[in-house]
Amino acid sequence: MTNHPSVAVVMPVRNGEKFIEDALRSIQSQEISVSEIHVVNDGSTDRTLAIVERMRAADDRISVHDGPCKGPGPARNVAIRAAKADIISFLDCDDLWPAHKLELQIARMQAAPRVGVVSGFVQYFDKQIEDGLAPAKDSRTDEVFHAHLGATIYRRSVLDEVGLFDESFLYSEDVDLMLRVREAEVPFTILNAITLYYRRHDSSMTTTVTPHEKRDFSRALFNSMKRRKLAGRTEPLAAFADLVED
C-alpha cells in the first residue's frame, strides 16, 4: 500500500522495560509504515526511557513526551494532542501488533471513507515466540472482541468530534471513549481478523476487580446513560455482533 493516510501511534508507558522494545518493534514491522510514534513516559523509574531513547536515535518517527502521571488516559491525551496524523492508533507497552494489522485496517478505511473507527479481534496470549513478535505455538490463546484500544484505529476527526479521554477515569477510560463513539453514531466496523496481541501476565490472569475499577466502569455506563437521556435517545446502541464483518 503506497498511498495511505498518515498514521500516528500513541503509547503510554510507566515502567515498561520488560516488553516495550518488542512493542515498538511490532509497530516498526508493520507492512505499512506509520508516520509518528508518540511514547508518553508517565513516571517510569526503570530502564524504559533509556530503551526508548536508544530506539529513537535510530528512528526519528519516535518522539518521547513526559506524562502527567495521572494514569493512561491523561498520558494518551498528551500524545493525541501532539499527533499530526490523519489516523490515531494505540498500543500499550506490553502488547504487540500483528504485522498485517494496519494494512488491513487502513485498507478498510480507504475502501469506506465514511467509516471512522475500525476495530478487530484481540488474541490474548501468555507466551511469545523467542525470535519474533507473535504468540508462541504453545501459548494459551483466546480470540475475542474486546474494548482494547490497541485493536482499534480512529480517524482523527472522530476524536475531534467526541473528545479525547476523560481524564477523571483511572480505569475504563477506553469503555467511556467507545460509548461516546457509539452514541455519536460514528460508522464503526469490526474486522474478522486479529488486530491486537494482548499479553496476559500471570498477575492479570488472577487479579480480581478492585472497587476503584468497578466504580470507574459503572461510572462510564452511568455517564453514557445520562448523556443518552439528555439527548432524548431511547433506542439501544447497536450490538457489537452487528458490527462484525464477514
Place this chain on the structure above:
Amino acid sequence: MDDIKESAFFMDTTIHYYLNPQGLTYEDFGGEMVAVNFDTGKYYGLTGSALTIWQALLSPRTVDELVELLELKYSEGEHDIREMTEKFIKILEGEGLLLQIQSPNLQLNSDEERRPFVAPNLEVHTDLQELIMLDPVHDTDPERGWPVRKAEPRATPDT
C-alpha cells in the same frame, strides 16, 4: 400494565425477597444507581424510588415491608406505592436479580422527611452484553463470552 396489576393481586405476601449477589455489582451516583450483572452482561439504571427499594433488598423483605418502608419515606405521589412496588419486584424477578427466602419480618423505621412518592424505574441495557460478560475491566476467561472470532473459511475439498 393491567396484566401486571391483575397478577400482582396474587402476589404471595409471605415471600421475602433479596438481591441475588451472583455476578452483581452496583454503584450509587448521588441518588441514581447503576447495577451491572457480569453473568448476563446486562446493565441497569435505577431511578425514582428504585434506589430505596434496591437498598432495602440488601436484606430479605416482603412486599408488605417494602411498601411500609416506602410509605414511611414518601408521601403519596401520582403513583400508587403498592402497585408500583409489586410491579417493580416482578421486573427485578424477571431480570433474575432477586432471590427468595422465608425469614421473620423486620422492623422498619425512617426518620427522614417524607417526599412525594416517585415510581421506581429500572432501565435495562443490553448493548454491552458481550463485553460485560467478558469482564471489561480486567482480563478474564473469555471462553464464556461472545463474540469470538469467526472461523476462517475453509476451502471446499475437490470432489
